[in-house]
Structure formats: C-alpha cells, structure tokens
Amino acid sequence: MTGTTSSFPERIELSGEGLVLRDWEEADLAVMPELFDHPDIAYWTPIVSPFDAAAALARLDRDRQLRAAGTAILLAITVDGGAPLGEVMLRRAPEGTEIGYAVGPAHRGQGLAVRAVRVMAPYAFEQLGAEQVILELEAENAASVAVATKAGFRLLEVPLITGEEKGRPYSLQTWGLDRP
Numbered sequence: 001m002t003g004t005t006s007s008f009p010e011r012i013e014l015s016g017e018g019l020v021l022r023d024w025e026e027a028d029l030a031v032m033p034e035l036f037d038h039p040d041i042a043y044w045t046p047i048v049s050p051f052d053a054a055a056a057l058a059r060l061d062r063d064r065q066l067r068a069a070g071t072a073i074l075l076a077i078t079v080d081g082g083a084p085l086g087e088v089m090l091r092r093a094p095e096g097t098e099i100g101y102a103v104g105p106a107h108r109g110q111g112l113a114v115r116a117v118r119v120m121a122p123y124a125f126e127q128l129g130a131e132q133v134i135l136e137l138e139a140e141n142a143a144s145v146a147v148a149t150k151a152g153f154r155l156l157e158v159p160l161i162t163g164e165e166k167g168r169p170y171s172l173q174t175w176g177l178d179r180p
Helices: 032-036 039-044 053-068 112-128 142-150
Strands: 013-016 019-023 072-078 086-093 096-103 132-138 161-165 168-178
Touching (some): 013 112, 032 053, 032 086, 053 072, 072 112, 086 112, 096 112, 112 142, 132 142
Antiparallel strands (some): 019 072, 072 086, 161 168
16 A cells, blocks of 8 residues: 555546446435345445445445545446446555455346456556555355455465454454555
8 A cells, every 4th residue: 555545536437347336326325225235244244234225325425435535435336337236345444455345145146246356456556556455354254255266365464353343253364466
C-alpha cells in the first residue's frame, strides 16, 4: 500500500473476466436484500443481519462516505452493467489493501467472486500502487478459500486476525497476491 489516501474517483466501472463491476445506485436498493439477507452472508461477513430495505439504504450511504474518505469502494458485481449479483470491496486498511466479496445465494457457483477479485486486484495495483492485495477469511469458509486459491492468492505466514463479530468469535487467515 502506498502512503497516499486520496479519494477514489466519484464513478468507477471496471470490466473484465465477463463482468462489469460498477457503482451501486439507488435503483439497486430493492435487490440488495435478496443478495445480502442470507444466513451464509450473516455468518461469514460483517454485513448486517437481517438485511432489509433500511440496511440497503444505510449500506449505500456508508459506501459513499467510505469512498469520499478514500478508505474503500464497494462495487456491484454484474455481467453486463445491469442487475447486481453480488458485491466486491476494495479497502485501504492498516494491514494492507484488502479485497472482499459477497455473492447472492441465487448466483453462486458461477465463479463470480473469483472473477470479481481478478478484476479488482489489477485496479489496486495500477490505480492505488499496491504492492500486494490481501483477502482475510476464515479457514472454515471453504467457498472463500476456494476463491482465494482460484484467484492466485497464497496463504501468508502472518498472525491470525482474531476478534468477535455479531456475538461470535472469528479467526481470519490472510491470503496475499503480489503485484505482477
């Protein structure tokens, strides 16, 4: 990660791997609960649960605040710039430039998370000057471990990140992908 924390562009659209990653819009608010109000997402991610219309509006507002602060961007995963199928996040964090993702239950098994990570990582290298991007995930989350592996990340020999979220303890591994 570089020392700069300038704001992200007001609009971002990234294409590749058969996907278009685009900004969330007000028109997406109705579909967000279908994507994020699911036990798997509630368990494995910090996304609020239950995830309803109010949570969708709060997430959109928080996305815009984080972007303006230069901290993070949240982009809808689409195949054509249209209907969101999930989300990919890029965050500047003390531990590194982190990518995160969540795919709606109806859209899993299509490689969307792997492809979204493969599109987001070059953006982090080219636009943010990151030397490495990381994924932080629980070893028991087999789907995320598969995403990390398929996207070319390797498990880093760094201490586990431990904490508690939503009343349950977690222990996160850090996976890394170096600048090509």
